[in-house]
Amino acid sequence: MRVLILGWEFPPYITGGLGVYCYELTKQLSAKGIDVIYVLPKRMKKVRSDFVKVVEVGPGFEFGSYNEKEAMVFKGSIEDYNNLLVKRCLHESFDVIHAQDWMVFDAAVRLKKITGKPLICHAHAIEYMRTPHDPWSYIVEKEKTGYYNADLIIANSYYMKRNLVEKLGVDPRKIVVIYNAVDQERFEQQFRREHGLGNSKIVLYLGRLFVQKGPDYFLNAAKKVVERFRNVKFLIAGTGDMLPQLIKQAIDLGISDKVMFLGFVPEEEKPKYYAISDVYVLPSVSEPFGITVLEAVAAGTPVVISKESGASEVVRSAFKVDFWDVNKMAELILGLLMYPPMAREMSRNGKKEIKHLTWDKIAEETIKAYKMAVYG
Amino acid sequence: MMTHVVMYFHVHQPHRLRQYSVFDIGNGTEYFDKKLNKEIFLRAARKCYFPSNRLLLDLIEKYEGKFKVSFSITGTWIEQAQEFEPELIQSFQDLVKTGHVDLLDETYYHSLAYLISEEEFKEQVKMHRKLFKELFNYKPKVFRNTEAMYSNDIARTVKDLGYKGIVAEGWHSYLGWRSPNYVYQAKGSKIKLFLRNYKLSDDISFRFSTPYWEEFPLTADKYAAWLAASPGEVINLFMDYETFGEHQWKETGIFDFMRHLPEHVLAYEHLDFVGINELIKMKAVDEIDVPYYSSWADMDRDLSAWLGNEMQKTAFNKLKALESYVKRARDIKLKEAWRRLQTSDHIYYMCTKWWSDGDIHKYFSEHVESPYYAFMNFMNVLQDLEGKLMAKIIPRESEYGEIPTSL
Numbered sequence: 001m002r003v004l005i006l007g008w009e010f011p012p013y014i015t016g017g018l019g020v021y022c023y024e025l026t027k028q029l030s031a032k033g034i035d036v037i038y039v040l041p042k043r044m045k046k047v048r049s050d051f052v053k054v055v056e057v058g059p060g061f062e063f064g065s066y067n068e069k070e071a072m073v074f075k076g077s078i079e080d081y082n083n084l085l086v087k088r089c090l091h092e093s094f095d096v097i098h099a100q101d102w103m104v105f106d107a108a109v110r111l112k113k114i115t116g117k118p119l120i121c122h123a124h125a126i127e128y129m130r131t132p133h134d135p136w137s138y139i140v141e142k143e144k145t146g147y148y149n150a151d152l153i154i155a156n157s158y159y160m161k162r163n164l165v166e167k168l169g170v171d172p173r174k175i176v177v178i179y180n181a182v183d184q185e186r187f188e189q190q191f192r193r194e195h196g197l198g199n200s201k202i203v204l205y206l207g208r209l210f211v212q213k214g215p216d217y218f219l220n221a222a223k224k225v226v227e228r229f230r231n232v233k234f235l236i237a238g239t240g241d242m243l244p245q246l247i248k249q250a251i252d253l254g255i256s257d258k259v260m261f262l263g264f265v266p267e268e269e270k271p272k273y274y275a276i277s278d279v280y281v282l283p284s285v286s287e288p289f290g291i292t293v294l295e296a297v298a299a300g301t302p303v304v305i306s307k308e309s310g311a312s313e314v315v316r317s318a319f320k321v322d323f324w325d326v327n328k329m330a331e332l333i334l335g336l337l338m339y340p341p342m343a344r345e346m347s348r349n350g351k352k353e354i355k356h357l358t359w360d361k362i363a364e365e366t367i368k369a370y371k372m373a374v375y376g
Numbered sequence: 377m378m379t380h381v382v383m384y385f386h387v388h389q390p391h392r393l394r395q396y397s398v399f400d401i402g403n404g405t406e407y408f409d410k411k412l413n414k415e416i417f418l419r420a421a422r423k424c425y426f427p428s429n430r431l432l433l434d435l436i437e438k439y440e441g442k443f444k445v446s447f448s449i450t451g452t453w454i455e456q457a458q459e460f461e462p463e464l465i466q467s468f469q470d471l472v473k474t475g476h477v478d479l480l481d482e483t484y485y486h487s488l489a490y491l492i493s494e495e496e497f498k499e500q501v502k503m504h505r506k507l508f509k510e511l512f513n514y515k516p517k518v519f520r521n522t523e524a525m526y527s528n529d530i531a532r533t534v535k536d537l538g539y540k541g542i543v544a545e546g547w548h549s550y551l552g553w554r555s556p557n558y559v560y561q562a563k564g565s566k567i568k569l570f571l572r573n574y575k576l577s578d579d580i581s582f583r584f585s586t587p588y589w590e591e592f593p594l595t596a597d598k599y600a601a602w603l604a605a606s607p608g609e610v611i612n613l614f615m616d617y618e619t620f621g622e623h624q625w626k627e628t629g630i631f632d633f634m635r636h637l638p639e640h641v642l643a644y645e646h647l648d649f650v651g652i653n654e655l656i657k658m659k660a661v662d663e664i665d666v667p668y669y670s671s672w673a674d675m676d677r678d679l680s681a682w683l684g685n686e687m688q689k690t691a692f693n694k695l696k697a698l699e700s701y702v703k704r705a706r707d708i709k710l711k712e713a714w715r716r717l718q719t720s721d722h723i724y725y726m727c728t729k730w731w732s733d734g735d736i737h738k739y740f741s742e743h744v745e746s747p748y749y750a751f752m753n754f755m756n757v758l759q760d761l762e763g764k765l766m767a768k769i770i771p772r773e774s775e776y777g778e779i780p781t782s783l
Contacts, residue, residue: 228398317728319748327399334398335752341690342751349728 002035004094004111006085006104010040010047010054018100018124020186026052037092041081057081057088075138082107086114096120102127102139105146112149121150123160128167144168154178188276195260201232201337204277204301206270206292207284209240214283214306214323216242216249221283223253224330229337237262237273274299278343279336283323284309293318294357297350302343304332314357317349379557380610380650381603381641382570384446384543385617386520387425388486389417389453390721396753401760407713417460424621429467431620431631435638436476443638444476446652447617448520451484451504452719454511465511472512478651480543481505481516487718488522488682490530492696500715501537517541518652522720524572524614524672525679528665531562531569539567540656543614545672546571550664557608561660569664570655572614572672576602581615585628596633600640604647610655614672674729682723687751692723694758698765705768713761717754725750 005026009019026036030051040047041063042056063077085107098120099108105121112119127139147153147168153175155161161177164170192198203225205218215236222234236246236259243261250259265273270292274280280296282305293311296303297318305312306323319332336343394409435443449468457464471477483489484503489496501519508514518541519534526544534542546556554560556571579599583589591598603611616623624630641647673681683689695717702714726747 316746317748327397331397331399332752335748335756338398339687339690339752339755341686342748342755345685345687345728345751346748 001096002037002094003029004089004092004097004117005036005038006089006097006099006108007038007040008100008103010038010049013043013045013047021124022100037094039085039089055088055092057084071136071138078103079106082110086110090114098122099146099150100124102142102146105142109145109149112151118151119149120152120154121146122154122156123147123164124156126160126163126167129160129163140168150174152176187272191272191276195233197233199231201229201278202276203232203234203279203281203333203337204237204273204296205235205281205283206237206265206273206296207282208238209236209242209246211242212285213240213287214285215246217283217285217323217326217329218281219246219249219253219255219259220326221281221329221333222259223255224326225333225337226255226258228330228334232258232337234259235262235273235277236260237265237270239264270295271299274301277301279304279333281329281333282306282309282311283329285323287311294354297354300347300351302336302346302350304329304336315350315353317346317353319346377609377646379603379606379608379647380654381647382446382610382612382614382650382652382655383444384448384480384520384612384614384652385619386615387447387449387453387617389413389420389450389456390486390719391452391456391716392416393722393753393757396756396760398752398756401756402763405760407757407760408716413456414460417456420618420622421457421461421464423626424618425461425464426467427626427631428617428620428634429464429471431634433467433471433474435635436471436474439638439642441476442642442649444478444649444651445471446478446480446518447471448480448482450482450486451500451507452486452716454507469512472514476651478518478653479508479512479514479516480518480520480652481508481539482520483522485715485718486522486720487715488525488692488720488723489718490521490525490533491683491692492699492718494533496699497533498537517656518543518570523681525669526666526671527669528562528564528667530669531567531666532565535562535565535567541568541570541652543570543572543612543652544664544666545670545677546573546612547670547677549677550666550670554662554664555608557606557611558661559610559655559658560662560664563663563665568656568658568660570610570612570652571664572612573606574672576606576611577613577615580613580630580633581619581623584619584624584630584633593629594633596636597640599633600637600644600647603641604644609658609661610650680729681727682720685726685728685747687726687728687747688723691726691751691754691758694755698758698762701762701765701769704773705765706772707765707768710761710764710768717757717761722750722754726754 007022011019011023026038029036036052037055038052039055039057041061042058043061047054047056058081061077061081063074082104085104089111094117096118097108097111099105100122101124108119126143127135147164147170153164153170155164155175155177156179158177161175164175165172205215207213209215225232247261250256274296280301280303282290282293282303284290284306285308287306287309289310290305293303293305293309293315297315304319304321307320308323312318312320321328321332391408392413393407396405396407432445472479481501481504483497483500484507485500487500489500508516517539519539520543521530524543524545531542556573560569560571562569579594584594586592620630620634669679670677671679683692698714702711728747
């Protein structure tokens with residue numbers, strides 16, 4: 001099978017997630033024996049790949065950004081590129097066309113009509129989601145052209161699928177959802193760059209900012225850690241009524257430069273935050289279970305957790321501390337920061353320990369409990 | 377044809393560390409927990425050392441030389457006995473004076489010094505030798521390395537130090553089809569090798585009070601019958617002395633078992649008790665080749681109980697790296713602290729092999745909350761020690777225009 005992928009960027013030319021996606025996908029496809037022809041606009045930097053046939057089209061494009069002022073130039077470049085793209089691709093033979101987002105949909109649809117090969121349009125983002133209040137009709141039209149003419153649509157989430165259906169009126173029966181993989185390393189690099197973290201160690205609090213979760217103890221411990229270990233940042237992910245108070249506390253403790261408030265983190269983003277952290281701290285005053293502890297351990301992050309949590313019964317390879325014992329909490333965080341071999345050992349053993357805690361097992365246990373209740 | 381029974385007990389207590397937080401580094405805090413060590417030592421003295429010594433002395437007197445035992449006693453044990461319970465020293469001296477007790481040498485600090493350097497190993501052996509000379513006026517001929525750690529090279533080094541025999545585990549990986557119940561010779565050096573019969577030894581030290589063991593309860597006459605039925609020339613029963621009263625509580629009947637064991641063993645005409653030195657005279661039936669390190673620990677009988685995980689390797693390498701600093705600092709107190717830290721127990725506490733299911737390691741390290749705490753504690757102490765050593769080295773060496781190479 002030979003796939004014609006109409007893309008936009010490829011390493012070393014990358015401006016966003018699309019380039020990353022195309023690089024990782026084509027690499028895996030060719031490893032699995034799929035022939036890939038990857039087509040993209042020719043730019044200043046030469047693209048190289050040893051695993052996929054890369055076709056660069058055009059004289060060397062500079063698309064610029066699509067703000068109103070440059071709209072005409074931008075539109076012109078897009079049109080030029082699509083025309084050249086069709087011409088060039090007619091020299092290639094392929095079984096299916098896979099078009100990555102609206103910029104190439106015009107050419108993709110024309111290629112489909114000329115060759116009769118099936119077209120897959122891939123929805124990475126749509127204009128209504130980028131600028132919900134003021135979508136640019138030019139882009140919306142390109143999107144509609146692509147998605148209406150596509151034989152199959154790949155959406156990168158169910159959320160995306162819903163948007164395609166609701167905002168663009170796409171037939172839901174031809175949409176399949178394929179999630180993007182998380183490239184942890186890339187996420188971490190980007191996160192560190194965006195937040196100016198350099199090579200700082202990261203200590204994470206993740207949870208609502210309520211009294212019973214003990215975020216204030218976390219900050220007090222942070223203060224003690226910073227006295228001994230400077231190259232560290234404390235991330236507070238979550239919102240709640242204590243936020244203003246905690247910001248003030250960080251300032252009063254003189255550690256506001258060491259603490260970052262990330263705000264609410266959606267469920268699906270949580271694993272990334274565990275994984276970039278060197279230590280996860282759960283300082284709860286009272287915590288019936290503390291599923292975040294298991295999530296952190298599963299992500300391979302060593303944990304310092306309150307003895308007042310159900311999870312502390314489950315994980316042995318963890319540091320356990322009384323929530324009020326800020327000195328001890330700081331000492332344990334410090335240990336994990338100072339001694340990477342210990343952090344790694346705890347990470348390895350922790351993962352092993354919670355292997356048996358699968359939802360499958362939990363369901364089995366629950367069924368046993370039902371049976372006990374019903375049959376005695 | 378006689379089969380000789382050797383009962384050899386190992387006597388040891390480490391200097392346990394106090395909880396040494398990262399905030400203690402550089403604050404002049406004491407490393408070792410004297411209060412805890414005293415408490416544990418006195419408990420062991422009450423439960424094990426006094427009653428066991430009393431029992432053995434009684435048996436030796438009762439059987440007029442037909443009952444003999446052998447001991448190794450670490451330097452760290454003797455230091456603590458001298459400080460916390462000097463009567464125990466007297467009690468061991470009384471045992472040695474009977475003439476029916478053999479003593480073995482080892483590293484003074486019950487250490488993995490052989491893995492640090494040959495020089496450090498030899499120094500610690502000589503320290504132990506000197507200690508025994510002073511306390512017991514006794515010069516051992518047989519050597520036991522820490523946790524019966526053994527290899528061809530260790531045997532050669534020990535032979536060079538003048539010993540005639542050395543102790544090792546009777547493990548199948550190098551014995552093959554051969555029985556541990558004979559005297560062997562080390563490969564590559566003329567030193568006799570005495571192999572522990574681990575099955576019969578562990579029947580006492582580990583399984584004695586295990587209710588789900590099919591042989592439970594173990595009685596002296598049953599055990600003597602097993603010895604009598606064992607083919608070979610020698611049966612080496614080597615175990616921790618703390619088996620009596622500490623690992624196996626008095627309530628398990630361990631003392632009654634021991635009290636009656638000699639009469640049941642001696643009832644067999646082909647069985648007798650000998651001290652370990654007797655084995656030197658026996659003929660080696662074969663040569664044993666152990667090109668790698670073995671020990672008597674765990675199921676694996678290797679070094680993985682001490683150097684099995686990353687924390688242990690890190691801690692040990694750090695300890696080892698301090699050797700050159702210790703030499704250059706020339707400070708007796710700091711050198712002693714460094715050597716006490718070499719005691720294998722500290723690194724054993726960091727073992728995670730069976731940590732997840734709770735295990736035999738647990739009861740040897742009850743004062744340490746977890747292997748992770750043990751590691752962190754130990755590393756904090758090493759950091760402090762390193763700082764102190766540096767503080768000694770820098771002013772002195774810069775006086776002579778030398779720059780410390782490690783900086």
